[in-house]
Amino acid sequence: MRKNLGAKPLVYPQPVLIIASYDENGTPDAMNAAWGGICGPAHISMALGERHKTVKNILARGAFTISMGDVEHLAACDYVGIVSANDVPDKLDRAGFHTTKSGFVDAPVIEELPMALECKLISYDEASSCLVGEIVNVCADEKVLNSEGKIDLSRLRPITFDPMNAAYHIVGEKVGNAFQDGAALK
C-alpha cells in the first residue's frame, strides 16, 4: 500500500554539491547544497536563497565551481554546510580546504576535492531562488580517473545526501549497464 508523504523535495540519490566562490576581496568561500542537478547539455541549476554569501559572491563575480562531496572529506563538506561565511569568514581554513583559482572562470577550485565543475553564471531568479550556470570545464585529479581517462566512482567515492534521515551514503557498487540491460526487453 502506498502512503502520501506530502509535497517534499525528495529525489534519490541527491548530490552533495560543494559550491565555491570568491567574495569582493578575493577571499574564497564554499557551501554545501543538495538541491541541484543537470538542466541542459552543459548546464546545472540549483536552489540557493539570496541570503547566502555564496549567492552574493556569484552575482558579483559571475562564476563559481562545484566540487562533489566525497567520503574522505565528509566532515569538512558537512561543516561548510552548517556554518555561514557571514559569521565565520575563515570557514574554508577551518574545514581544512585550500584553493587555487580556476583556469577557466573567476572562482576557486578546492584542491582537496578531486572533481569540480567550473561554471559561469547564466541566470539567478530571486523569486524561485533558482541559479543556473553553464559548465565550461570539468576538472578531476588523475587519481580518480581510470586507464581510459574517465572518472572511476570507486576512486572518486562520492557521497549522496538523504534529507529524510539527515544521512550521507556512499555511492555503491556497479549493478548494471546503461543502454544494454534494457535491450533484452526489446
Added chain:
Amino acid sequence: MRKNLGAKPLVYPQPVLIIASYDENGTPDAMNAAWGGICGPAHISMALGERHKTVKNILARGAFTISMGDVEHLAACDYVGIVSANDVPDKLDRAGFHTTKSGFVDAPVIEELPMALECKLISYDEASSCLVGEIVNVCADEKVLNSEGKIDLSRLRPITFDPMNAAYHIVGEKVGNAFQDGAALK
C-alpha cells in the same frame, strides 16, 4: 595533478528519473532521464528535448510523475530509456510496468516502482529544453518506509547513473550524519 575533461554535464551521483505521463488518448508512457534535480522547496527541473513524446504529453496534460529507478527494476528502467513510445506505443507493457492514475495530478503512477513524485507542470522552455514542475505530493509504498514512516534507502535501493561509463550503481551504505559530523570542526 588535475586533468581537464571539457564542458560535460557531470554530477555524481545523478538520479535515474522515470517520468510517466498520459498521452492524448490516456495511454500511459514513461521515459528515463538522468538530467534533473531539485530546484526549489517543492520544485524539480529536468532537461527534456521537445522531440520526446513525454514532453508532448506533459505540455498537453500539465502533469507528470517521477519514480526513482531501483535495482529490482533496473532492466525495465533502462528499457524505457532506450525505446521511444513514438516507435513502440506499448513500451510500458513490454517493460512489465502497470500504472494507476495519481490522486493528485493527471498523470500515471507506476505501480512497480515504490516511490514517486506527483508533479504539476510549471514551465517549459524550448530553447534550453528545461522543464520545471511543482511537486504536489510524494507517494511511497510502505514496504520502503522505516518505523518512523520515512524512506529507508536500504529498502528503496535506488540506482544512480554514471554517464561517463554508461553504468548504473546502487546507493550504498550510510557513511555519515548530516548537520552533525561537521560540527566537530566548529
